[in-house]
Amino acid sequence: MEKDAEIFAMFQTSRFIDIFNALADGIYISDAQGTTIWLNNASENLCGLPKSQLIGQNVADLEALGIFNPSVTRLVMESGKTTTTIQLVNNKGKFLVTGHIIPDESGNPDLIVSHSRDITEAARASSQLEETSALLKRYSEEIQLMKREANQNLSRTVIGNSRAYLALLDLIKKAAVADTTALITGETGVGKSYLAEQIHQLSERCAAPFIHVNCSAIPETLLESELFGYQKGAFTGANHSGKLGLVKMADKGTLFLDEISDLPYHLQSKLLLLLQNKTFMPIGGTKTYTADIRIIAATNANLLDLVRQGKFRHDLYYRLNILPINVPALRERKEDIFPLLHHNLKKFNAKHNQKRRFSAEVLDRLHHYEWPGNVRELENLVERIVITSKLDEILITDLPEELRNMGENEDHLLTIGGHLSLNERLEKIELEIITHALKQHKTTRKTAAALGITQSLLMRRIKKYGIAVDHSGDGSFDDPLFKL
Numbered sequence: 001m002e003k004d005a006e007i008f009a010m011f012q013t014s015r016f017i018d019i020f021n022a023l024a025d026g027i028y029i030s031d032a033q034g035t036t037i038w039l040n041n042a043s044e045n046l047c048g049l050p051k052s053q054l055i056g057q058n059v060a061d062l063e064a065l066g067i068f069n070p071s072v073t074r075l076v077m078e079s080g081k082t083t084t085t086i087q088l089v090n091n092k093g094k095f096l097v098t099g100h101i102i103p104d105e106s107g108n109p110d111l112i113v114s115h116s117r118d119i120t121e122a123a124r125a126s127s128q129l130e131e132t133s134a135l136l137k138r139y140s141e142e143i144q145l146m147k148r149e150a151n152q153n154l155s156r157t158v159i160g161n162s163r164a165y166l167a168l169l170d171l172i173k174k175a176a177v178a179d180t181t182a183l184i185t186g187e188t189g190v191g192k193s194y195l196a197e198q199i200h201q202l203s204e205r206c207a208a209p210f211i212h213v214n215c216s217a218i219p220e221t222l223l224e225s226e227l228f229g230y231q232k233g234a235f236t237g238a239n240h241s242g243k244l245g246l247v248k249m250a251d252k253g254t255l256f257l258d259e260i261s262d263l264p265y266h267l268q269s270k271l272l273l274l275l276q277n278k279t280f281m282p283i284g285g286t287k288t289y290t291a292d293i294r295i296i297a298a299t300n301a302n303l304l305d306l307v308r309q310g311k312f313r314h315d316l317y318y319r320l321n322i323l324p325i326n327v328p329a330l331r332e333r334k335e336d337i338f339p340l341l342h343h344n345l346k347k348f349n350a351k352h353n354q355k356r357r358f359s360a361e362v363l364d365r366l367h368h369y370e371w372p373g374n375v376r377e378l379e380n381l382v383e384r385i386v387i388t389s390k391l392d393e394i395l396i397t398d399l400p401e402e403l404r405n406m407g408e409n410e411d412h413l414l415t416i417g418g419h420l421s422l423n424e425r426l427e428k429i430e431l432e433i434i435t436h437a438l439k440q441h442k443t444t445r446k447t448a449a450a451l452g453i454t455q456s457l458l459m460r461r462i463k464k465y466g467i468a469v470d471h472s473g474d475g476s477f478d479d480p481l482f483k484l
């Protein structure tokens with residue numbers, strides 16, 4: 001203090017004023033009642049009023065005029081101690097302002113000195129930083145998702161680019177993020193298990209186990225202990241140390257309950273409890289355990305019918321059906337047949353060290369086939385013909401009998417659109433006949449003559465079925481069914 005006084009004595013008061021005015025930070029001095037005594041140039045600048053108009057004014061009045069928002073001097077007067085606040089001054093920007101009490105010789109408040117620093121840029125930088133880190137977080141999440149997709153694409157490729165299948169894949173991606181119970185329905189072999197695994201791979205649970213339980217493959221007597229485990233000594237023959245169930249093994253991951261329609265009625269209530277509370281009790285246990293799992297169920301049965309017949313609990317059905325995902329049969333998305341054929345041909349050629357290729361006639365035949373066993377049937381068939389074909393080019397004669405004879409006997413007619421109404425089936429047959437005749441006779445005039453109908457009736461049918469005829473004059477045409 002003494003040293004300070006010594007040094008200050010060397011300066012005239014006007015030198016202190018020069019020093020304060022040279023500062024970029026604002027200095028604002030008022031008396032203990034808030035009346036402005038003096039302010040430096042920086043403070044004058046940010047108040048937007050000349051010093052002459054401010055000196056003598058009370059900070060409360062200036063605050064009412066909106067010059068400070070809030071006035072730190074007033075805050076110091078109210079609290080009686082050093083106070084810091086963020087002040088919006090004259091809407092010019094953000095300032096970090098600290099007000100100090102300077103006491104007189106007897107220790108009573110004498111002056112209030114506020115010091116303000118412009119933090120507009122710092123505040124902007126900080127909010128930019130927040131935005132950037134939010135953006136980084138989003139990018140990192142997206143990269144994670146892409147990585148998961150890439151990993152999954154590396155190991156197994158999802159084939160299908162029909163409109164129906166693309167919409168389905170979209171739903172699968174949404175289901176992966178939603179982390180809720182999902183019920184996948186569809187005919188046998190359409191790829192329900194395959195898609196359940198895709199959901200798991202794309203979800204945040206991908207690092208944890210995906211446990212596939214086929215409810216129809218495990219005998220009813222064992223299913224409960226397989227699912228929920230048992231405590232030691234639960235029953236005669238039980239392992240002494242007890243057994244961990246599949247539910248616990250799927251902790252943090254996904255439990256896929258395939259063929260859920262075969263889950264015995266008495267286990268359905270246990271599953272309901274698991275779905276509702278995420279808790280379960282092992283056989284012979286007295287306390288419940290929790291499992292952090294996501295359940296995906298699948299069935300090719302009509303669960304609602306089973307509910308009506310009293311074979312499936314309706315409350316369980318509604319609990320499972322939170323996110324219904326229906327996988328269309330292959331015959332309902334014919335555009336996926338060629339990509340699946342080619343994908344499997346490549347796969348099985350590599351596996352069996354062959355160089356098979358489909359003849360055009362075989363592709364045509366396979367395209368028109370109804371595929372009652374869906375993708376699984378297609379896969380099995382391709383592997384079989386890759387192994388058994390005589391030449392590199394796969395011919396009609398290499399196909400199994402039902403496919404070889406297709407179109408040559410009335411059995412084929414009987415199998416066309418087996419799931420459709422009579423009218424729809426007749427239309428399918430008509431479409432096949434016209435497409436075939438157009439291919440054979442090339443022009444609509446010759447085709448109409450061959451079919452014994454007028455050219456205008458043929459044109460009406462072509463329009464009805466959307467068969468694209470090439471009007472370039474060469475008589476060729478595009479069959480919509482043959483487009484990939």
Ligand SMILES: Nc1ncnc2c1ncn2[C@@H]1O[C@H](COP(=O)(O)OP(=O)(O)OP(=O)(O)O)[C@@H](O)[C@H]1O
Pocket residue numbers: 157158159160186187188189190191192193194195258299300375376379
């Ligand atoms: N989009 C697809 N791309 C490539 N392969 C697929 C696709 N969908 C299904 N598959 C293959 O088809 C076969 C049958 O699929 P999956 O076992 O998932 O059918 P599912 O509907 O669960 O059959 P089920 O009802 O009999 O249990 C599997 O080998 C699977 O890899």
